[in-house]
Amino acid sequence: MVACFSKQAQATELTSFARVKLVDAQGQPIKASALGSAEAYLFNYPYASTPSFLINLGKPAPDGNKLVASDGNEYAWRGGVGANKSVVAYTAICAHQLAYPTRDASLITYNPNTSEIAGRGGVITCCAHNSVYDPAQGARVLSGPAAGPLSAVALEYDVATDELYATGVYGGTLFDDFFKAYKTQLNAELGAGKARELVTAMAKVVPFAEYSKVRVQC
Amino acid sequence: MNHNPKLTRRDFFKMSGAAAATLALGTGASAPANVQAATLSLGTHVKASLPKAKGPRLVVVGAGTSGLTIAKYAKKAYPRFDVVMVEKRDMYSSCFSSNLWYADLINLEFLANHSFLDAARNNHYIFFNATCTGLDRAGRKLMTNMGEIDYDYLVLAPGIDYDYSRIGVSDAESETLLRTDYPAGWTMPTEHVTIRDKIHGFDGGLFIQTVPGGNYRCLPAPYERACMIASYFKKNRIKGKVLVLDHNPDITIKAKGFHAAFDELYKDYIEYKPSAEIKGVDVAKKIIKTEFDSYRFDDAAIYPGVRGARIIETFGLVDPNSNQKEANIDGFKYHVIGDERVYVTGDSRPMPYSKSANTANTEGKYVAKVLAAHAQGKSINWESPRTLCYSMVNADPMEAISVDAGYAYDKKKKAFGFSSDTKLYENRDQAKGRATLEWARGIYRDLFA
Numbered sequence: 001m002v003a004c005f006s007k008q009a010q011a012t013e014l015t016s017f018a019r020v021k022l023v024d025a026q027g028q029p030i031k032a033s034a035l036g037s038a039e040a041y042l043f044n045y046p047y048a049s050t051p052s053f054l055i056n057l058g059k060p061a062p063d064g065n066k067l068v069a070s071d072g073n074e075y076a077w078r079g080g081v082g083a084n085k086s087v088v089a090y091t092a093i094c095a096h097q098l099a100y101p102t103r104d105a106s107l108i109t110y111n112p113n114t115s116e117i118a119g120r121g122g123v124i125t126c127c128a129h130n131s132v133y134d135p136a137q138g139a140r141v142l143s144g145p146a147a148g149p150l151s152a153v154a155l156e157y158d159v160a161t162d163e164l165y166a167t168g169v170y171g172g173t174l175f176d177d178f179f180k181a182y183k184t185q186l187n188a189e190l191g192a193g194k195a196r197e198l199v200t201a202m203a204k205v206v207p208f209a210e211y212s213k214v215r216v217q218c
Numbered sequence: 219m220n221h222n223p224k225l226t227r228r229d230f231f232k233m234s235g236a237a238a239a240t241l242a243l244g245t246g247a248s249a250p251a252n253v254q255a256a257t258l259s260l261g262t263h264v265k266a267s268l269p270k271a272k273g274p275r276l277v278v279v280g281a282g283t284s285g286l287t288i289a290k291y292a293k294k295a296y297p298r299f300d301v302v303m304v305e306k307r308d309m310y311s312s313c314f315s316s317n318l319w320y321a322d323l324i325n326l327e328f329l330a331n332h333s334f335l336d337a338a339r340n341n342h343y344i345f346f347n348a349t350c351t352g353l354d355r356a357g358r359k360l361m362t363n364m365g366e367i368d369y370d371y372l373v374l375a376p377g378i379d380y381d382y383s384r385i386g387v388s389d390a391e392s393e394t395l396l397r398t399d400y401p402a403g404w405t406m407p408t409e410h411v412t413i414r415d416k417i418h419g420f421d422g423g424l425f426i427q428t429v430p431g432g433n434y435r436c437l438p439a440p441y442e443r444a445c446m447i448a449s450y451f452k453k454n455r456i457k458g459k460v461l462v463l464d465h466n467p468d469i470t471i472k473a474k475g476f477h478a479a480f481d482e483l484y485k486d487y488i489e490y491k492p493s494a495e496i497k498g499v500d501v502a503k504k505i506i507k508t509e510f511d512s513y514r515f516d517d518a519a520i521y522p523g524v525r526g527a528r529i530i531e532t533f534g535l536v537d538p539n540s541n542q543k544e545a546n547i548d549g550f551k552y553h554v555i556g557d558e559r560v561y562v563t564g565d566s567r568p569m570p571y572s573k574s575a576n577t578a579n580t581e582g583k584y585v586a587k588v589l590a591a592h593a594q595g596k597s598i599n600w601e602s603p604r605t606l607c608y609s610m611v612n613a614d615p616m617e618a619i620s621v622d623a624g625y626a627y628d629k630k631k632k633a634f635g636f637s638s639d640t641k642l643y644e645n646r647d648q649a650k651g652r653a654t655l656e657w658a659r660g661i662y663r664d665l666f667a
């Protein structure tokens with residue numbers, strides 16, 4: 001009983017991973033205030049194979065709302081960071097049936113403008129089965145089949161330097177399911193066992209368009 | 219004398235000797251009776267070779283979309299369940315998405331590279347490769363060709379069977395010919411292989427795709443198939459035409475999107491004929507008869523009516539009000555009326571939901587919770603299944619249309635209908651084309667990983 005409880009709690013509470021600095025293609029630190037809000041950025045974290053969204057929503061995303069993870073446990077969303085509290089990050093693995101961005105295409109995308117299935121903009125949609133998440137509110141589910149929010153990447157903001165760090169993941173991680181579902185594919189793509197390698201020190205942030213050739217919007 | 223129920227080896231030999239004597243002696247009328255008794259004893263009273271149940275045993279019949287979902291999610295919802303999946307096929311191959319194979323948008327691996335064993339191992343249940351043949355509800359025993367299984371809970375998710383009488387074919391000879399020469403392609407994977415061969419080997423002429431009446435499996439699929447065949451003909455410059463002979467007065471779902479595809483993409487390749495109820499087929503002459511017309515075809519995929527899987531009828535579980543021989547179950551809780559230990563789900567259900575994979579998958583997650591609740595003496599609120607269904611209408615480039623529907627119960631009419639949040643997306647585009655493939659991959663991940 002105890003073991004079972006603590007395991008579930010771990011999934012929604014923060015799971016700490018290496019504290020990594022978010023950098024650009026040249027290895028230079030990303031400046032939070034320089035992030036455009038017309039599209040999402042992607043970086044692999046906490047594993048070499050697990051993409052995360054970095055989004056500047058263009059408006060503050062206050063913390064505080066209580067969310068319920070896919071496993072039924074409650075947790076609190078920590079809100080956006082940056083000078084404007086508008087920068088958020090989430091694991092880009094759909095909490096429904098695990099669609100995620102690959103080099104070829106991504107069915108899960110950030111829609112700054114209007115989404116057909118959501119009827120509004122500023123949402124993350126997964127067109128595989130029409131799940132809609134609100135990145136301004138901890139990626140809670142607005143509609144569709146996902147049983148819980150996208151897991152959130154904990155960000156740390158350095159006011160003095162305007163730099164960003166990722167420190168962990170919370171809100172129900174799905175990494176074990178992800179590795180199970182895509183084992184053969186990930187091994188073929190990255191080499192045997194490489195998918196689970198942890199990102200340390202730095203994570204490279206790229207515009208979404210550079211990460212996935214086709215970004216499917218719906 | 220008979221106090222000890224154990225038989226010694228000698229007793230056994232004595233008995234079998236006696237039986238042999240009876241058989242040898244029996245002539246004329248008595249011989250068949252004995253032979254029959256011997257045959258029956260083969261399949262019954264032999265326990266299936268399965269580990270002893272470690273909790274309430276939940277037996278699921280049918281590792282299709284519905285059964286695979288329920289086995290996995292019932293175990294998740296209530297880990298004490300000892301789940302046994304009984305499936306007659308020894309290899310999975312997907313019915314949904316098979317239309318895409320005809321136009322080479324996917325390969326056979328996409329449909330078939332999914333193992334029942336992986337599903338069982340990943341989700342902590344037992345896979346038992348056997349055909350279910352009988353049911354003793356009083357004794358809570360399921361009969362299979364590999365022995366008997368005791369159950370605490372039983373889910374029957376056997377899918378559909380065809381009903382050829384609904385297209386005016388009632389003699390076994392014509393039916394067998396039709397099943398073999400012009401299969402529908404909505405049940406067995408081997409039908410898909412035959413149909414693909416027909417399309418790819420087509421010499422030109424008229425290919426007929428029929429659409430049945432009633433609540434047939436996957437409403438949009440025959441129209442999607444027509445688009446895939448036409449697009450293959452178009453791309454490979456085959457002088458062929460697809461005639462869609464539809465029992466219904468119009469395309470049954472996503473009509474605007476399909477009509478647009480037929481008119482704009484396949485003007486020279488698809489002809490659509492509504493209100494064409496089939497009254498008979500002359501297999502030898504390759505003629506389909508409707509009330510007023512006859513159509514001669516060069517090749518065809520003939521989709522007869524659909525009914526609940528035959529075992530539902532064999533087990534005496536048919537709903538007297540169902541004209542498709544579907545199961546007599548509680549519309550909200552899925553158990554057989556009067557028996558809360560036996561459930562029927564998926565395409566054998568009597569509710570008028572779309573008989574589709576997304577429906578079976580979402581419904582299965584709810585039924586898993588119902589079972590878990592029942593086993594713990596609780597109950598839960600009804601949740602509607604969801605029908606998200608993509609149809610690929612163009613192969614080059616891949617473009618699709620879709621519908622995203624839920625259901626609601628109308629207390630006045632005492633019937634289910636579409637819920638108000640149902641949405642149609644009938645403008646074909648490439649985004650939905652991509653989504654069509656990822657939709658299927660997502661379901662496979664859900665069923666097998």
Ligand SMILES: Cc1cc2nc3c(=O)[nH]c(=O)nc-3n(C[C@H](O)[C@H](O)[C@H](O)COP(=O)(O)OP(=O)(O)OC[C@H]3O[C@@H](n4cnc5c(N)ncnc54)[C@H](O)[C@@H]3O)c2cc1C
Pocket residue numbers: 279280281282283284285304305306307313314315316317348349350351375376377378403404405435436439527529563564565566573574575576577578606607608609
């Ligand atoms: C060509 C085609 C296109 C389709 N397109 C779509 C689509 O685009 N979208 C969509 O959502 N759906 C689609 N579907 C429909 C979808 O595949 C089915 O509705 C869905 O799989 C139904 O699930 P089920 O579990 O009820 O039945 P099935 O998946 O048919 O599973 C039944 C299982 O029971 C087993 N079984 C039966 N009898 C016994 C027995 N006596 N003992 C042991 N095992 C037994 C069978 O072998 C089978 O594995 C399509 C289907 C076809 C064929």
Ligand code: FES
Pocket residue numbers: 094095096097098099126127128129130131144145146660
């Ligand atoms: S995988 Fe994203 S909605 Fe299903």
